[in-house]
Amino acid sequence: MRQRAANDPRLSVASAIRLLDDPRDSVRHAAAxxxxxxxxxxxxxxxxxxxxQEAARHPALPVGVIRQMIARLRG
Known part of the structure; x- marks a missing residue:
């Protein structure tokens, strides 16, 4: 149930942030x-x-930031 909520774009920001501390990995990853x-x-x-790792998969992460992260990993 909590994982489904974490995946729901209608979830409030406050609730998504609270789910970052959930005991289940799958819920925390979805919240991230x-x-x-x-x-x-x-x-x-x-x-x-x-x-x-999960935060790097965030859909709103700008492409430029992703490229900077890759460059630092190679660097």
Whole structure:
């Protein structure tokens, strides 16, 4: 049920942020890709090794940012 909610674009921002602390990995990962997450939250997720991979899949992440991330990994 919580994972379905995390995948629902109608979910409020506050609820999506709360689901980032869910005990189930699948719910946290879905919440990290929620399209309404604020940029400040997304940046925090990208900077954390435990959440960076899922945050990098966020649909609102600009292509330029993705390219910078790839360049740093190669760098």
């Amino acid at each position: 890709r929620h399209p309404r997450l604020p940029a400040r939250v997304l940046v925090r997720l990208l900077g954390d090794r435990g959440t960076a």
